[in-house]
Structures are given as structure tokens and as C-alpha cells.
Amino acid sequence: xxxxxxxxxxxxxxxxxxxxxxxxxxxxxxxxxxxxxxxxxxxxxxxxxxxxxxxxxxxxxxxxxxxxxxxxxxxxxxxxxxxxxxxxxxxxxxxxxxxxxxxxxxxxxxxxxxxxxxxxxxxxxxxxxxxxxxxxxxxxxxxxxxxxxxxxxxxxxxxxxxxxxxxxxxxxxxxxxxxxxxxxxxxxxxxxxxxxxxxxxxxxxxxxxxxxxxxxxxxxxxxxxxxxxxxxxxxxxxxxxxxxxxxxxxxxxxxxxxxxxxxxxxxxxxxxxxxxxxxxxxxxxxxxxxxxxxxxxxxxxxxxxxxxxxxxxxxxxxxxxxxxxxxxxxxxxxxxxxxxxxxxxxxxxxxxxxxxxxxxxxxxxxxxxxxxxxxxxxxxxxxxxxx
Numbered sequence: 001x002x003x004x005x006x007x008x009x010x011x012x013x014x015x016x017x018x019x020x021x022x023x024x025x026x027x028x029x030x031x032x033x034x035x036x037x038x039x040x041x042x043x044x045x046x047x048x049x050x051x052x053x054x055x056x057x058x059x060x061x062x063x064x065x066x067x068x069x070x071x072x073x074x075x076x077x078x079x080x081x082x083x084x085x086x087x088x089x090x091x092x093x094x095x096x097x098x099x100x101x102x103x104x105x106x107x108x109x110x111x112x113x114x115x116x117x118x119x120x121x122x123x124x125x126x127x128x129x130x131x132x133x134x135x136x137x138x139x140x141x142x143x144x145x146x147x148x149x150x151x152x153x154x155x156x157x158x159x160x161x162x163x164x165x166x167x168x169x170x171x172x173x174x175x176x177x178x179x180x181x182x183x184x185x186x187x188x189x190x191x192x193x194x195x196x197x198x199x200x201x202x203x204x205x206x207x208x209x210x211x212x213x214x215x216x217x218x219x220x221x222x223x224x225x226x227x228x229x230x231x232x233x234x235x236x237x238x239x240x241x242x243x244x245x246x247x248x249x250x251x252x253x254x255x256x257x258x259x260x261x262x263x264x265x266x267x268x269x270x271x272x273x274x275x276x277x278x279x280x281x282x283x284x285x286x287x288x289x290x291x292x293x294x295x296x297x298x299x300x301x302x303x304x305x306x307x308x309x310x311x312x313x314x315x316x317x318x319x320x321x322x323x324x325x326x327x328x329x330x331x332x333x334x335x336x337x338x339x340x341x342x343x344x345x346x347x348x349x350x351x352x353x354x355x356x357x358x359x360x361x362x363x364x365x366x367x368x369x370x371x372x373x374x375x376x377x378x379x380x381x382x383x384x385x386x387x
Contacts, residue, residue, distance in 0.1 A: 045261060046339040049313065050251035052271070054332045057217060057241045059084065061232040062210040063092065074224050078215040078241065081364055085213050085226065085238065092208040099204035100379060103197040107383040110191055127172045131165035198376050205372035216362040219243035247330055248320060249282060251338040252292065252313040261287065262347030267318050267340040271330060278328050282318040284340060287349055290314070316340070 065087030072084045189195075224239040226232060249269050253261065261284060269280040291312040293300055318338065320330075 043260075043341060043343045044339055045253060045257045045342055046337065047251055047253055047257070048335070048337045049253075050249055050269070050318075050336045050338040052247055052330045052332055052334040052336060053250045054242050054244070054247040056222070056332075057219070057243070059213065059216070059238045059241065061087070061213075061234055061236045061238060063087065063207050064231075064233050065089070065091070065211055067226050067228050067230045067232060070224075070226070070228055072215075072221045072224075072239075074221055076221050077219070078221060079218045080215055080362065081367070082215045083212065084215055084221075087211040087213070087232065089208055089211040092204070092211050096201070096204040096208050099197075099201040103194075103201050103379060104383060106193050106197040107380075110194055124169070124172050127165065127169040131162070131169050134161040134165040194380075198380065201379060202369075202372045202376050205375050206368060209368040209371065213238065214364050215241060216364045217241060217243050218245070242332055244329055244331075245322060245326065247325060247332065248285065249280075249318040249336055249338060250315040251318060251336075251340070253316050255291070255312050255314060258287065258314060258316075258349070260342040260345050261316060261340060262342070262345055262349060263287070264347045265340055265342060265344055267338060269318060269320065270337045272335045272337075273330065274328055278324075280324050280328075281321040282338075285317045285319040287317070288315040 067085055068088050069086040070084075071086075072078050072082070078084065219241040222240045222242050226236075226238050232238065251267075263284050263286060265284045267282040267284060269282050270276055271278065271280070288295075291314050293310075293312060318340075
């Protein structure tokens with residue numbers, strides 16, 4: 001009996017010690033939570049309703065044609081200016097040859113008209129000299145009009161010569177004026193008909209260039225819609241490109257969490273893909289203009305009798321560090337955990353002024369126009385050497 005009583009007291013002592021330790025643990029945790037919030041917790045806003053987002057650049061056909069070559073497929077990386085696909089260029093080549101022939105015809109006609117201007121100018125000078133000679137001859141004969149040595153018939157012939165020379169000069173000048181009216185300038189840079197023919201040639205060259213579709217930006221191909229042999233028309237969707245080097249995170253914060261969020265604040269992003277081993281430094285880049293429900297396809301109608309308040313969420317865009325993003329690539333739509341440091345509350349919640357950067361420009365289409373202009377310059381120079 002004594003041993004059993006001793007064992008019972010021992011068990012009760014252990015139970016008291018365990019309960020005491022648990023009570024101390026809960027008290028410590030409560031005290032830590034009580035101290036953490038006013039010192040550190042109030043300067044952090046976090047959410048796991050955050051997802052990776054990026055630009056989805058859709059490519060559309062600019063000219064009609066049949067797909068003959070596909071150079072890039074889904075999940076493949078492409079570089080800016082790299083080939084994506086090609087369309088049958090037979091019609092485009094024929095149109096370019098027609099435009100070149102039309103330019104040569106117009107250039108030859110303008111050259112002929114310019115030669116006519118030169119010829120008419122020389123003829124005008126010649127007729128002016130003839131008129132002056134006839135007038136001089138008449139002037140020499142007029143003082144001898146009443147002299148027996150000057151016959152009336154000779155004087156009449158001299159007057160007729162002046163009249164005929166004046167009429168001939170007037171006719172030549174009218175022809176020269178008409179020739180000048182047809183040709184604004186013999187300089188190709190200022191002749192409208194040549195400029196029109198050149199513009200038609202540049203347009204035909206661009207149509208040929210656009211049969212070779214190139215990537216406007218670097219990224220990964222997604223959602224390819226076309227197949228070899230498929231007929232496409234201008235505006236048809238071909239494929240999409242996602243630039244993986246310019247991704248961001250949309251953190252959907254509750255409206256009550258936006259109170260101390262400011263543009264420029266630092267943040268940390270942890271993705272489910274890599275876990276807590278990889279932390280992406282980020283910066284608050286902007287706050288959406290409205291809640292997600294306000295921009296939904298069917299916005300809520302709150303002017304009803306059975307209205308129930310629902311806490312709204314607003315997307316906060318976080319710009320990721322490109323160096324870390326390059327080392328640990330992400331994909332659009334991945335889940336993340338976001339923690340924003342709100343210590344610095346001097347910034348603004350308003351959006352920053354739009355400033356186009358390197359991620360929002362492409363030189364691919366400007367290069368196409370540049371090649372077309374250079375080809376037109378070569379054609380113009382070759383035609384000038386034939387004069």
C-alpha cells in the first residue's frame with residue numbers, strides 16, 4: 001500500500017511539472033506575440049494570395065499567306081529578332097517585282113520629261129535669239145523705209161519675220177511651260193510621281209518582309225495556334241511570347257492591409273516552387289486602380305436588400321530583382337508568399353508617371369522599315385545611273 005501511494009504521488013508530481021511547463025510555454029508565446037506586434041508585426045503586411053504575372057505578347061499575321069515553316073514551338077526560348085515562322089512569299093515577291101517595274105517606268109517617264117524640259121529650254125533660247133536677230137534686221141531697215149534703195153517688199157518681209165519669230169517664241173514658251181507643269185522637279189526627292197512609286201515599292205518590300213515573322217521580344221513561346229499548311233489572314237492569332245526576364249508578382253492584399261503600403265517599399269517573395277530556400281527581393285511598384293471584383297466580367301450589384309459585406313482585395317504589383325529571377329526562373333501563375341516591409345511610410349499610394357523603358361519597346365519592325373528604305377534607295381540610285 002505504501003509503495004502504491006508513493007507511485008501515485010510521483011505520477012501527480014510529474015503531471016504538475018508537465019502542466020507547469022505547458023503553462024509557462026503558453027505564457028511565453030503569448031508574451032512574445034504581445035510584444036512582437038507593436039515592435040515588428042505592425043510594420044509588415046503579408047499574404048499568400050499572391051501570384052507571378054507577366055506580359056503575354058500575342059503575335060498576329062500582318063499579311064495573308066500559307067504557313068510554310070515553323071521555327072519555334074511551345075516551351076522554346078526565342079530571342080528578339082529571331083525567326084518564328086514563315087509564310088509563302090510567292091505573291092509578295094511578284095508584287096515587289098511589279099512595284100519595281102512600276103518605279104522604273106515612272107522614273108523613265110520623268111527622265112524623258114526632264115529631257116523635254118532641257119530641249120524646250122534650249123529651243124526657247126534659240127527662238128529668242130532668232131527674234132532678236134529679226135528685230136535687229138527690222139531696226140536697220142526702218143531708217144531706209146523712204147529711201148529709193150529700200151523696196152517696200154523687203155521692209156514687209158522684215159516685219160513678217162519679226163511677227164513670225166514672236167509667234168514661234170510664244171509657242172515654244174507654252175510648250176516649255178507645259179513640260180514644267182508635268183514635272184515638279186527632276187530631283188527624285190521632290191518629284192511626287194517618283195515618291196508615289198517609291199512608297200509603293202517600300203510597301204511591297206514590307207509585305208515581303210512580313211512573310212518572315214520574327215520575335216518582337218525575347219521570351220518563351222506559348223499557345224501556338226498555327227500549323228504548317230494553314231492559311232492565315234491579317235489579324236489571325238499565331239502564337240504568344242512571355243518575356244520571363246520581366247515577370248512581377250501581384251499580391252492581393254485586403255483593403256485593411258493597404259493602409260500603410262506605399263510605392264517603393266521593400267518586400268520579400270517566397271515561391272512555392274523553390275520554398276523558403278530562395279527569397280526574391282522585391283519593391284512595391286504600384287497599386288491597382290480598383291479591387292478585383294470591380295474589374296470582373298460581372299461586377300457585383302450591391303444595391304439590393306440582402307446585401308452582405310465582403311472584404312475586398314486589391315492587387316499590389318511587386319517588381320522582382322532581375323538577378324535573382326535569372327538565377328531562379330519563375331513561370332506565370334505560380335503561387336507565392338509575400339511580405340511587405342512598411343517601415344518607410346513616406347511614399348505615395350498614387351501611381352507613378354508612365355515612363356516607357358527597355359521592356360516596352362522593340363526594334364524589329366523599325367528594322368524591317370529600314371531594310372525597305374535601303375532597298376528603295378538602291379533602286380533609286382541604280383535608276384539614276386542609267387540616265
